[in-house]
Amino acid sequence: MLKFLHEFGNYLILIGKVFSRPESYRVYYRQTMREFITLGLNSTGIVIIISVFMGAVITLQTAYNTENPIYPAYLIGLGTRDSIILEFSSTVVALILAGKVGSNITSEIGTMRVTEQIDALEMMGVNSASFLILPKIIATVVFNPFLTLISIVVGVAGGWIAGIGAGVITSSQYVYGIQYAFIPYYIVYSLIKTVFFAFIITTVSAYHGYFVRGGSLEVGRASTKAVVYSSILILLTNVILTQLLLS
Amino acid sequence: MIKVNNVTKSFDGRVVLDDVSVTFEPGRTNLIIGSSGSGKTVLLKAIVGLHDIDSGEIWFENILFSKLDFRSRKRIRQEMGMLFQGSALFDSLSVEANVRFPLDMFSDMSYRQKSERVDFCLERVNLTGANKLFPSELSGGMKKRAAIARAIALNPKYLFCDEPNSGLDPITAILIDNLIKEITEEFQITTLVNTHDMNSVMEIGEKVVFISEGVKCWEGTRKDILNSDCKLLNDFVFANSLAKQLKSNTENNSEI
Numbered sequence: 001m002l003k004f005l006h007e008f009g010n011y012l013i014l015i016g017k018v019f020s021r022p023e024s025y026r027v028y029y030r031q032t033m034r035e036f037i038t039l040g041l042n043s044t045g046i047v048i049i050i051s052v053f054m055g056a057v058i059t060l061q062t063a064y065n066t067e068n069p070i071y072p073a074y075l076i077g078l079g080t081r082d083s084i085i086l087e088f089s090s091t092v093v094a095l096i097l098a099g100k101v102g103s104n105i106t107s108e109i110g111t112m113r114v115t116e117q118i119d120a121l122e123m124m125g126v127n128s129a130s131f132l133i134l135p136k137i138i139a140t141v142v143f144n145p146f147l148t149l150i151s152i153v154v155g156v157a158g159g160w161i162a163g164i165g166a167g168v169i170t171s172s173q174y175v176y177g178i179q180y181a182f183i184p185y186y187i188v189y190s191l192i193k194t195v196f197f198a199f200i201i202t203t204v205s206a207y208h209g210y211f212v213r214g215g216s217l218e219v220g221r222a223s224t225k226a227v228v229y230s231s232i233l234i235l236l237t238n239v240i241l242t243q244l245l246l247s
Numbered sequence: 248m249i250k251v252n253n254v255t256k257s258f259d260g261r262v263v264l265d266d267v268s269v270t271f272e273p274g275r276t277n278l279i280i281g282s283s284g285s286g287k288t289v290l291l292k293a294i295v296g297l298h299d300i301d302s303g304e305i306w307f308e309n310i311l312f313s314k315l316d317f318r319s320r321k322r323i324r325q326e327m328g329m330l331f332q333g334s335a336l337f338d339s340l341s342v343e344a345n346v347r348f349p350l351d352m353f354s355d356m357s358y359r360q361k362s363e364r365v366d367f368c369l370e371r372v373n374l375t376g377a378n379k380l381f382p383s384e385l386s387g388g389m390k391k392r393a394a395i396a397r398a399i400a401l402n403p404k405y406l407f408c409d410e411p412n413s414g415l416d417p418i419t420a421i422l423i424d425n426l427i428k429e430i431t432e433e434f435q436i437t438t439l440v441n442t443h444d445m446n447s448v449m450e451i452g453e454k455v456v457f458i459s460e461g462v463k464c465w466e467g468t469r470k471d472i473l474n475s476d477c478k479l480l481n482d483f484v485f486a487n488s489l490a491k492q493l494k495s496n497t498e499n500n501s502e503i
Contacts, residue, residue, distance in 0.1 A: 024352045111338075119297050120335040123407075124349050125324035127317075 011207050017129035018137070018203075032135035039101050039136060039202075040143030044150065046100060047093055051084075051151040054092065055158030058083050063168035076169050077177020080159040082186070089151035090190040091238050094197035097144070098230040102205035105136060106226040109209030110219035118210070133206040137199065144198040145191045152190070189245050196241060197234050204230045248273055249294060249405065249437055254303035254313075256286075256293055263289045265461045267303070273404075273437040276428050276451045280442055281458035282483055288332075290458065291409055291441045295327060296320050307405070325353050328398030330408040330427075334390040336382040336397070342369070343378035346397045353401060368396040372426060388419035392426070399430060406431065406438040412447060424450045445484060448472065457483065 022028040062079040109132055112118050121128040156178055163169040169177075208226035212218050249271040256264040263286045271277040279287045292298045294305055296312065305313040307323055315323070336345050346368050350361045369375055372392040382390060391411060398406060408427055412420030428451040431438040440447065448455060452469040457480045465477040472484055 027348075027351050115333055115338075116331040116335040117337055119292075120329065120331060120337075122297060123295060123324060123327060123329045124352065124401075125321040126352055127321075 010211065011203070014129055014133075014207055014210060015203060017127060018133045020127055020130050022130060022134070023126055028131070028135060031131065032138050035135045035139035036143055039104070039139050040147070043097060043100060043147060046096065047147050047151050048154050050093070050096060051089065051155040052158035052161075054088055055080060055084060055155035055160075056162030058088070058155075059159035059163045059174075060166060060168065063163065063166070073169050073173040074177035074180055076163060077159070077174040078180050079177075080163075081156055081178040081182075084155040084159075085152055085186045085190050089148045089155060090193040090197065091234065093148065093151050094144075094194065094201065094234050095231055097147075097197075098201045098205075098234060099227050101140065102201050102227050102230045103223040105202060105205035106209040106212075106223040107219055109133075109206055110212040110222050111216075113210065113212050114215055114219060129210065133203070133210070136206060137202045140198040140202045141195055144194050148190055148194040149187075152187070192245060193238065193241050196237050200233045200237060201230050204233060248306075248308060249439070250304075250306040251290075251294060252304040252306070254290070254293060254305065255301045256289055256298060257301055263461050264293065264300075267458070267461070267463045269456050269463055269466060271437055271439055272454065274432065274435045275453040276431050276438045276440060277454045277456070278440050278442060278448055278452040279456050279458060280448055280452075280483070282443060285458045286461040287441045287443075287458050288409055289461075291407055291439060294439065295329060295407055296324070325349075325401060326404040328395075328401070328403035328406045330391065330394045330398050330406070330411050332410040332413055334382070334394040336385075336390060336393055338382055340381075341378065342374065342380050342382070342385070342393045342396075345382070345393060346400050349397065349400045364400060365396075368400050369393075371399070371430070372396045387414050388416075388423065391415070391423050395423075395426060395430070399434070402434065403436060406436045408438070408440040410441055410443075412442070412444055417446065420444065420446060421450060427451060443483075448484075459483070 059076060059080045062076045062083075066075060066079075109118075112132070118128045118132070121131060160171070160174050163174050164171055205223075205226040208222040208229070209219075212222045251267060251269045251271075254264055254267045255262065267290060279290060281287045289298060293300050296305075300313055303313070304311055310323065312320065312323060336342075337348065340348065343365055346365045347361055350356060350364060354361070356364065365378070366375075369378065372395050374389065374392050374396060377385070377389060377393070380389075382393070385393060406427070411427060412423050415423065424447050427438060427440060430436065440451070442448065449469055452472075455465075455467060455469055455472060456463060457465040457477070459479045465475060465480045467475065472480065475481060475484075
């Protein structure tokens with residue numbers, strides 16, 4: 001318990017250091033643009049691939065588990081849509097990004113720590129925590145909602161392709177299903193969750209990288225820890241936010 | 248001038264610096280020497296504020312640096328340059344961008360002025376033409392020179408070098424040593440070099456401080472070293488058989 005409080009205290013102090021006035025807005029802006037590409041744009045491919053296949057699987061599973069004349073076929077489209085919007089595109093994509101983006105952040109910052117690059121920044125009078133972490137937070141918090149929207153669109157499209165391809169539903173039934181009883185707030189709910197998850201992934205991973213001690217072995221261990229802790233925190237936050245936003 | 252007064256530092260109860268007091272003078276190459284694990288890197292990092300000290304004082308001119316908060320230290324740190332043991336160049340930036348980095352952060356220069364300053368610094372360390380190379384494309388000696396160029400970009404008043412010639416061949420090591428000495432004299436910088444390389448000591452050591460197990464045991468000039476009666480220093484300086492032979496020859500000659 002004491003260790004947890006110590007770590008949590010250090011995390012809060014680090015976050016406090018991150019949100020301070022930048023030394024040079026121009027350099028921070030350039031760094032943020034770089035992070036948009038590294039952490040945002042470069043994650044688009046994996047999000048699209050996973051979303052297409054998940055949408056397809058959700059559609060097929062819903063179809064094969066509702067083979068009953070009582071259920072109208074359009075429910076397959078509705079089920080796919082709601083599963084993707086409510087859970088998949090925010091939470092599952094966040095868990096995947098915790099692995100991809102989170103380990104990237106920890107290993108980058110961790111390597112900078114063990115090779116004294118962070119000390120070099122501090123020596124110059126640069127707030128290293130802010131310079132290294134703030135642009136990453138801005139990039140992920142701003143860009144990840146777009147990834148979620150892309151994931152929703154691509155996931156629903158993947159379901160349509162699989163449904164039609166497997167012959168479990170007609171195009172018109174699927175399109176009717178994804179329009180049926182649509183609640184726009186679900187999109188807002190999904191985007192709010194994404195913003196929280198992006199913050200968790202970036203800050204938890206950065207924390208583990210920033211305080212790493214030792215060499216490459218420790219950087220590897222820190223990356224693993226960062227992914228595990230980020231994932232657990234994402235799942236916990238998911239429960240809390242769902243209760244707060246949907247109750 | 249940098250003044251260290253009664254500095255003590257420990258890690259997890261283990262004392263690494265014990266009541267160290269020393270003064271480093273401007274325009275001179277001050278050397279901190281000692282065997283591995285003697286506490287010289289901790290002393291250097293304590294002086295620049297990368298390690299907080301347990302007790303004592305560190306003065307930069309008439310400013311009590313060790314008692315300043317993070318924000319106040321930032322201003323003085325802009326007057327410092329540091330060459331790290333592993334060079335600590337930013338991997339994702341080219342040599343030019345590395346040298347330009349402190350200028351982008353802290354100067355009001357125009358793009359052209361910054362480019363001129365970068366070219367000047369790279370030329371000063373004999374790295375002309377390496378602007379577009381990345382750290383992974385440089386040899387050990389080139390990395391050190393690029394790191395020196397970055398360290399002097401903002402015209403520092405203080406230059407700190409942590410083991411500047413570790414991992415370098417003897418000829419490149421001497422080149423780096425001489426470069427540090429030249430820059431120190433040219434820009435009248437207070438330079439602190441941390442080393443256990445006796446070639447460096449004899450080449451550039453204008454003031455030498457010897458540390459053993461966290462305690463300052465001796466200080467003097469490189470000439471004084473040969474005649475020192477400090478046993479720990481003699482054991483360190485004349486560790487190898489060639490040095491021992493030279494020492495005994497010197498003593499025999501003086502007796503004759």
